Amino acid sequence: MSVAAATETGQDPIILRVEKLTKHYGSTAALRDVSLGIRRGTIHGLLGENGAGKTTLVGIISGQRTPTSGSIYLDGQPIVNVDVKAMEKAGVFLVTQEPMIIDHITAAENLMLGIWPSSGGFVNWRKLKADAARMLQDTGIDPQSLAGKLDAVARRKLNILRAMFSGGKVIILDEPTAALTVEDRAQLFTFMKELKAQGVTFIFISHYNDEILEICDACSVLRDGALAGGTEDVGNLTSEQLSELVLGRGLVLFQRERRTYNEQRPAVRIRDVRGDGINVSALDLRPGEIVGFTGLPGAGAKELARMIFGLMPVRSGTIALGDSPVQPLPAAPRDAFDMGIAFLSDDRRRDGLVAQMTIGENISLSSLSAVARSGFLKPEAEKVLSDRYFKAMGIKASGPATVVDTLSGGNQQKVCLGRVLATGPRLLMLDEPTRGIDIGVKQDVLRIIDELSLTGVCVIIVSTDTDEIVRAVDRVCIFEAGAIREELSGDEITSERLRQGAKVTAGA
Numbered sequence: 478m479s480v481a482a483a484t485e486t487g488q489d490p491i492i493l494r495v496e497k498l499t500k501h502y503g504s505t506a507a508l509r510d511v512s513l514g515i516r517r518g519t520i521h522g523l524l525g526e527n528g529a530g531k532t533t534l535v536g537i538i539s540g541q542r543t544p545t546s547g548s549i550y551l552d553g554q555p556i557v558n559v560d561v562k563a564m565e566k567a568g569v570f571l572v573t574q575e576p577m578i579i580d581h582i583t584a585a586e587n588l589m590l591g592i593w594p595s596s597g598g599f600v601n602w603r604k605l606k607a608d609a610a611r612m613l614q615d616t617g618i619d620p621q622s623l624a625g626k627l628d629a630v631a632r633r634k635l636n637i638l639r640a641m642f643s644g645g646k647v648i649i650l651d652e653p654t655a656a657l658t659v660e661d662r663a664q665l666f667t668f669m670k671e672l673k674a675q676g677v678t679f680i681f682i683s684h685y686n687d688e689i690l691e692i693c694d695a696c697s698v699l700r701d702g703a704l705a706g707g708t709e710d711v712g713n714l715t716s717e718q719l720s721e722l723v724l725g726r727g728l729v730l731f732q733r734e735r736r737t738y739n740e741q742r743p744a745v746r747i748r749d750v751r752g753d754g755i756n757v758s759a760l761d762l763r764p765g766e767i768v769g770f771t772g773l774p775g776a777g778a779k780e781l782a783r784m785i786f787g788l789m790p791v792r793s794g795t796i797a798l799g800d801s802p803v804q805p806l807p808a809a810p811r812d813a814f815d816m817g818i819a820f821l822s823d824d825r826r827r828d829g830l831v832a833q834m835t836i837g838e839n840i841s842l843s844s845l846s847a848v849a850r851s852g853f854l855k856p857e858a859e860k861v862l863s864d865r866y867f868k869a870m871g872i873k874a875s876g877p878a879t880v881v882d883t884l885s886g887g888n889q890q891k892v893c894l895g896r897v898l899a900t901g902p903r904l905l906m907l908d909e910p911t912r913g914i915d916i917g918v919k920q921d922v923l924r925i926i927d928e929l930s931l932t933g934v935c936v937i938i939v940s941t942d943t944d945e946i947v948r949a950v951d952r953v954c955i956f957e958a959g960a961i962r963e964e965l966s967g968d969e970i971t972s973e974r975l976r977q978g979a980k981v982t983a984g985a
């Protein structure tokens with residue numbers, strides 16, 4: 478039901494209200510006296526820098542975390558004993574970035590998980606199936622297809638639909654567009670707008686200004702755990718104003734001064750890489766060059782990087798770094814690491830952050846040879862290294878001794894990046910280096926990579942974020958069907974060319 482319709486029927490136009498929500502984790506105040514209202518049938522953006530308190534707020538609203546104090550009202554009614562069950566019963570669902578989908582059952586069965594309508598105590602399967610099929614109508618999802626066969630956007634849609642199927646009135650989406658292509662993202666947004674027209678209310682977390690401007694009606698901004706501002710009319714804002722609202726200051730967007738390297742001898746020579754679906758004859762990088770890899774999922778950008786790091790097997794392929802002799806591509810990450818190749822995966826959980834260890838220990842973990850002598854870790858060396866990257870990455874925590882587990886998602890991503898940079902590589906490969914990182918820190922990260930390249934380190938950035946590629950690289954390889962289909966350099970690298978060349982995700 479829209480706001481106007483709600484008003485006509487005398488319903489409170491505010492569907493969800495939080496009052497004076499506070500959350501302490503030990504001595505950290507993650508949320509401080511936050512009060513806000515979400516209007517019925519709108520898409521409400523929730524913005525803020527890494528560590529501002531967004532996840533904590535939606536964690537409380539969805540009942541996953543317990544507030545230290547404060548109240549939540551749904552349809553004007555206070556929710557007592559806030560927990561996941563109570564919030565879901567009231568109609569509030571959190572859809573996380575990693576869709577909770579069971580691959581070996583059908584799309585329709587996934588929708589029905591946990592909701593068994595009963596007639597006389599028995600599950601009415603026929604009704605359930607008919608309801609699920611009706612719900613999936615016009616979504617492009619075949620109710621009978623195995624969920625494991627669905628693409629990224631269908632999986633996200635399925636998660637949203639499951640929340641609705643379970644009676645969801647307010648659906649919270651935490652960075653739902655991560656890893657989606659431009660087309661997928663457009664499809665998801667159209668879908669959300671359709672559901673909004675049916676009366677569903679969304680809370681939408683994103684670090685991308687263009688997404689907020691495109692999809693949100695209203696927004697609230699958190700800064701250091703407190704409500705820093707917001708608007709009921711996002712349409713009136715420019716991207717610059719939005720950045721200023723989030724950061725509390727203006728934002729200078731980073732732009733690399735692109736260089737051309739024709740004369741120089743390559744510092745990295747990769748030849749004849751053949752492996753599962755990959756066929757790349759030659760790729761050279763000059764000293765200090767930053768090359769972007771992009772393309773649709775499965776087109777080869779990510780796969781080639783993983784093969785160069787020994788994470789995916791190859792049938793053939795060689796690499797030569799500087800004046801070192803030509804060698805087969807590394808068989809395992811350990812070999813790659815010994816050759817001076819570092820890699821940041823797009824998945825920090827797989828990347829092996831050790832949650833119970835400190836930031837400093839995590840940063841120095843991959844650089845043991847730099848901090849250890851004769852098998853012993855030198856605490857001073859570890860401290861110098863971790864202090865340096867803790868500061869350089871602008872990690873929001875009281876110090877390098879903070880345990881990683883207690884950091885916000887974006888700050889954990891910064892620790893991963895710091896750890897890879899601290900290895901002092903000759904070839905640095907970064908897969909989606911700024912995903913999940915706020916717009917301010919994104920500029921810092923791109924600047925750090927730029928500065929590193931000026932010392933001669935070659936960098937490959939695998940990215941679906943056109944904005945990132947346009948502003949950070951010297952040259953970009955567009956992948957298709959496992960091969961480099963097109964290369965752009967200098968002024969050829971524009972968002973339009975990239976979108977034509979490969980339908981990739983746009984960032985802010």
Ligand SMILES: Nc1ncnc2c1ncn2[C@@H]1O[C@H](COP(=O)(O)OP(=O)(O)OP(=O)(O)O)[C@@H](O)[C@H]1O
Nearest residue numbers: 502507527528529530531532533883884885886887
């Ligand atoms: N389990 C925890 N223990 C201690 N501190 C925590 C815990 N979870 C979050 N925090 C702290 O609470 C603050 C808010 O974190 P939160 O995850 O809500 O931020 P966020 O806005 O979602 O950030 P991001 O954009 O990086 O995901 C941060 O300072 C974080 O370090």
